[in-house]
Amino acid sequence: MKLIEREVVTALRRHGYKLTPQRRLVIQTVVSTQNHLTPIALYERVHQVYPNIGLVTIYRTLEILAKLKLICEVHAGGSCGSYLLKRPLEHHHHLICSECGAVVDFTGCDLSQLEQRLSLETGFEINDHLLEFIGLCQACQKEAT
Amino acid sequence: MKLIEREVVTALRRHGYKLTPQRRLVIQTVVSTQNHLTPIALYERVHQVYPNIGLVTIYRTLEILAKLKLICEVHAGGSCGSYLLKRPLEHHHHLICSECGAVVDFTGCDLSQLEQRLSLETGFEINDHLLEFIGLCQACQKEAT
């Protein structure tokens, strides 16, 4: 079992959620996927391994994982809606390939200066932000030629 | 008629779209609203003035305005989906109040350095980005006390 998978499982247990085969499978799939998934896409994948699973269970599992901040949403590049993604547990942002949907996480952006300027200018008390870059990954650049 | 409204109307005509009373009303409403609106919320407002209008017309008008880049989407703070907003025509970003939905546009963020770093590190060809801040506006801060 991957390290991240174990972390997720532990977090679930710690919060008193039961670890069912269905949840285990959803977690495995999310953890082992590089790009973001819609609930439906996730359902289709899991369904191949465990045909009995209901789409509802996917939604409910995602809801829990989101509440525990173990996954996060993707918005940019038209992929809005409820696309989801595993997460390296610190605060981070996404770089998304508009062609294949691959997602690269990055940290180390420093928005605090901008945040402070905006705060001063507008009087807002800023709590959070959303930053995503959209482009073409190396593989898709090559294919485009 | 507001300056922005005139600009929008002109852009519509320039692209060969007809200016119907319904479209005029949608535009007026979008232009005169400070915060972002769902298609449904927009429908309800317009409907009060012009009860005959169909929700479909709202969707189709928004589609056109979006294609002409006269409006843009809001994502952050759970307001995702298709919330929309008038736009000061240059490239800009949003600062959104999570309480009342007010939106402040800002420009002058410089992400090019970060963009370049990411480009080098990942090999991505970066085309666009999405940046939004979420917080409390001054009015809502006072109310919270």
Place this chain on the structure above:
DNA sequence: CTGACTGCAAATAGTTTGCATGACG
């Protein structure tokens, strides 16, 4: 054992499409 979880079915919400009528330019 027992409360939480699942899966089905049905309800709800949001958005899109087809088509006859009507109106802008």
Place this chain on the structure above:
DNA sequence: CGTCATGCAAACTATTTGCAGTCAG
């Protein structure tokens, strides 16, 4: 006047809810 736009109804898609049976702890 012709063509594009409107509005209704219906089709679709995405998501949520209610409920009885089942299972992890």
